[in-house]
Amino acid sequence: MLTKRTDSAFWRDNVDPASIPERLQKLLRLWKYQSPGFFDEFDRLDEVFPNASYQYILYGMGFRTEVEPFNTVAAQALASRFLGEAEVLTQRIEPCRPVVLRGLVADWPVVEAGARSPAAFRDYVSRFDTGAPMEAFVGAPQIAGKYYYSDDLAGFNFEHRRMSLSQALDAMVGSLGQDGALSLYLGSVPTDDRLPGFSSQNPMPLLGWTTGQRIWLGHASNVSSHYETLDNLACVVAGARRFTLYPPELIGELYVGPIDNTMAGQPVSLAASSPPDDARFPRFAGVRDQALITELHAGDALYLPKLWWHQVEATAPFNGSVNYWWDAFAAGPDSPYTSLLLSMIAVSERPLEARRAWKALFEHYVFRENGHPVSHLPPERRGLLGPLAPANYGRIRARVMQLLRGN
Numbered sequence: 001m002l003t004k005r006t007d008s009a010f011w012r013d014n015v016d017p018a019s020i021p022e023r024l025q026k027l028l029r030l031w032k033y034q035s036p037g038f039f040d041e042f043d044r045l046d047e048v049f050p051n052a053s054y055q056y057i058l059y060g061m062g063f064r065t066e067v068e069p070f071n072t073v074a075a076q077a078l079a080s081r082f083l084g085e086a087e088v089l090t091q092r093i094e095p096c097r098p099v100v101l102r103g104l105v106a107d108w109p110v111v112e113a114g115a116r117s118p119a120a121f122r123d124y125v126s127r128f129d130t131g132a133p134m135e136a137f138v139g140a141p142q143i144a145g146k147y148y149y150s151d152d153l154a155g156f157n158f159e160h161r162r163m164s165l166s167q168a169l170d171a172m173v174g175s176l177g178q179d180g181a182l183s184l185y186l187g188s189v190p191t192d193d194r195l196p197g198f199s200s201q202n203p204m205p206l207l208g209w210t211t212g213q214r215i216w217l218g219h220a221s222n223v224s225s226h227y228e229t230l231d232n233l234a235c236v237v238a239g240a241r242r243f244t245l246y247p248p249e250l251i252g253e254l255y256v257g258p259i260d261n262t263m264a265g266q267p268v269s270l271a272a273s274s275p276p277d278d279a280r281f282p283r284f285a286g287v288r289d290q291a292l293i294t295e296l297h298a299g300d301a302l303y304l305p306k307l308w309w310h311q312v313e314a315t316a317p318f319n320g321s322v323n324y325w326w327d328a329f330a331a332g333p334d335s336p337y338t339s340l341l342l343s344m345i346a347v348s349e350r351p352l353e354a355r356r357a358w359k360a361l362f363e364h365y366v367f368r369e370n371g372h373p374v375s376h377l378p379p380e381r382r383g384l385l386g387p388l389a390p391a392n393y394g395r396i397r398a399r400v401m402q403l404l405r406g407n
């Protein structure tokens with residue numbers, strides 16, 4: 001799309017605005033006035049390139065970013081409004097506890113369509129279908145929408161089937177009320193790529209417009225208790241959802257399944273997914289009733305901090321939800337999960353005493369519950385342990401890359 005070549009149909013198609021996904025179009029509009037940075041694109045789960053790669057390509061292809069002095073009265077008013085909204089959200093989420101926001105998206109057109117009927121919801125959402133196939137979960141009636149492992153934990157109790165958004169919605173709405181119907185679930189569909197135009201009609205006031213939006217549609221379902229490493233704002237747009245939550249510190253009592261053979265990418269709590277009093281999970285019995293349970297109806301939203309365990313039950317015959325994942329409080333593009341994985345190979349199988357020694361260093365330098373590790377040094381002598389911005393983040397990151405390359 002940045003190319004100047006017009007010598008073949010391939011290149012001509014590439015510059016056709018209709019071939020550019022809506023999300024990328026939005027980013028290109030943003031990048032006209034501001035260089036790519038990790039806060040606009042690089043918090044995405046599936047993003048592998050750092051912002052520098054985008055900058056090399058954009059500017060290497062002759063793209064121009066106009067940097068204007070930011071000093072007009074209108075711009076300042078807009079900036080303080082955005083900062084004010086972001087501050088309100090930050091204050092509400094800073095304690096890292098779930099927050100229910102009743103009616104947050106009650107005026108979205110998709111919520112209004114769902115309030116009319118499932119068929120009206122289908123007609124509204126199908127308008128955005130590009131026809132691209134997506135992966136739906138399809139389950140036999142006996143599983144009652146609980147998409148889960150097979151008994152031996154090797155496979156699953158449901159199938160994946162590829163279908164377009166409209167095909168999935170037609171099948172969901174068409175089988176409502178039919179005895180013995182298959183249950184269908186279409187989860188985590190990025191709307192900017194797959195339903196272009198949907199996010200502009202149903203915008204989230206509390207988050208920057210570049211935070212990706214996803215849609216989840218289906219019959220009654222039960223998604224087993226799991227966590228994500230990102231913050232989540234989940235908004236119910238049709239039907240109802242019940243969230244059963246456990247805080248991150250209960251991980252040891254939850255009997256977590258494999259981290260690499262999972263239903264939808266995240267490990268699940270085997271204990272929280274089992275009937276009460278399952279004798280295989282005695283430690284869970286002691287914490288089961290510590291769950292926080294909340295029921296959301298169309299128009300309501302839940303802020304769910306990262307690492308909180310959540311089982312999500314869609315409880316109406318037909319349900320829809322929209323969510324956003326982002327990393328609140330990130331100091332840069334790196335996720336703590338990267339350091340967790342690295343620590344697993346570097347630390348986990350050392351002898352207990354060696355692990356304890358490293359634990360002391362991690363607590364001192366990383367977790368810092370007893371204060372900053374070099375608060376006794378004058379600021380100009382703190383070196384890499386001084387504030388991360390503006391330069392120490394990049395310096396430490398460069399050192400990590402060097403060490404991983406083996407030099």
Ligand SMILES: O=C(O)CCC(=O)C(=O)O
Nearest residue numbers: 216223228232312321323
């Ligand atoms: O809403 C759902 O059906 C599942 C959502 C979910 O698993 C999540 O947001 O992590």
